[in-house]
Amino acid sequence: MRNKVIAGNWKMNKILAEANQFTDDVVKKVPSNDNVESIICAPFPFLSSLVEKTKGTKVKIGAQNMHFEEKGAFTGEVSPVMLKDLGVTHVVIGHSERREHFAETDETVNKKAHAAFKHGLTPIVCVGETLEQREANETMKHIEKQVRKGLEGLSEEQVASTIVAYEPIWAIGTGKTASSEDANEVCTHIRNVIKDAASEDTAEKVVIQYGGSVKPANIDELLTQSDIDGALVGGASLEAESFLALVEAGTK
Numbered sequence: 006m007r008n009k010v011i012a013g014n015w016k017m018n019k020i021l022a023e024a025n026q027f028t029d030d031v032v033k034k035v036p037s038n039d040n041v042e043s044i045i046c047a048p049f050p051f052l053s054s055l056v057e058k059t060k061g062t063k064v065k066i067g068a069q070n071m072h073f074e075e076k077g078a079f080t081g082e083v084s085p086v087m088l089k090d091l092g093v094t095h096v097v098i099g100h101s102e103r104r105e106h107f108a109e110t111d112e113t114v115n116k117k118a119h120a121a122f123k124h125g126l127t128p129i130v131c132v133g134e135t136l137e138q139r140e141a142n143e144t145m146k147h148i149e150k151q152v153r154k155g156l157e158g159l160s161e162e163q164v165a166s167t168i169v170a171y172e173p174i175w176a177i178g179t180g181k182t183a184s185s186e187d188a189n190e191v192c193t194h195i196r197n198v199i200k201d202a203a204s205e206d207t208a209e210k211v212v213i214q215y216g217g218s219v220k221p222a223n224i225d226e227l228l229t230q231s232d233i234d235g236a237l238v239g240g241a242s243l244e245a246e247s248f249l250a251l252v253e254a255g256t257k
């Protein structure tokens with residue numbers, strides 16, 4: 006049985022005091038069950054403080070992006086070495102907003118996935134189709150390409166510990182959730198692609214999250230699906246009570 010993994014992606018929201026308050030509230034009430042993991046993916050300036058606040062607790066801290074190089078002349082960038090040094094455990098890679106606004110490609114996603122493992126970070130690799138692609142029946146082909154290229158060259162062990170987040174772009178921040186059956190169909194496809202690219206054993210270990218307008222009211226149904234092992238949540242992860250309700254759903 007795979008654990009459920011609930012990750013909040015705050016995107017570019019909150020100031021430090023709000024981030025600290027949220028984390029204090031969550032740490033106090035987070036379920037202690039071993040079958041669910043909770044991760045807060047926060048903006049870079051808050052990471053150090055949040056890592057301190059979550060030390061010795063079940064809450065992990067993730068970044069929302071990083072560069073694939075260890076150091077150098079990359080003004081404004083943050084390296085995997087810096088994240089690891091702070092105590093960050095996870096990093097979101099290839100979010101559709103980064104692909105759209107910051108020229109992230111399958112190639113840079115792949116470089117970042119390799120860099121994450123090299124430095125002991127767990128990548129949350131995001132994939133997802135646009136509305137146009139869905140309407141043109143290109144979803145499965147597009148997702149397969151993103152998964153294959155994103156995970157290319159990783160060892161079986163690395164693939165097994167990658168978290169893949171399926172986030173249909175048309176469902177992000179729009180209030181439109183994919184039906185749990187449609188979401189599961191793509192998550193099953195992702196697992197089959199990994200089966201083919203790696204092995205059945207490896208594919209069975211990969212945690213696959215769904216993301217796109219997930220909230221306490223719809224997470225239960227999503228998590229009952231065979232290949233949905235958790236959620237990557239934007240808007241509904243911004244309030245502690247809501248985030249805790251999502252994590253609680255993962256314990257069932």
Ligand SMILES: O=C(CO)COP(=O)(O)O
Pocket residue numbers: 014100172176177178179180216217218219237238239240241
């Ligand atoms: O992009 C997302 C998480 O990475 C989803 O955002 P929303 O939950 O706000 O739709």
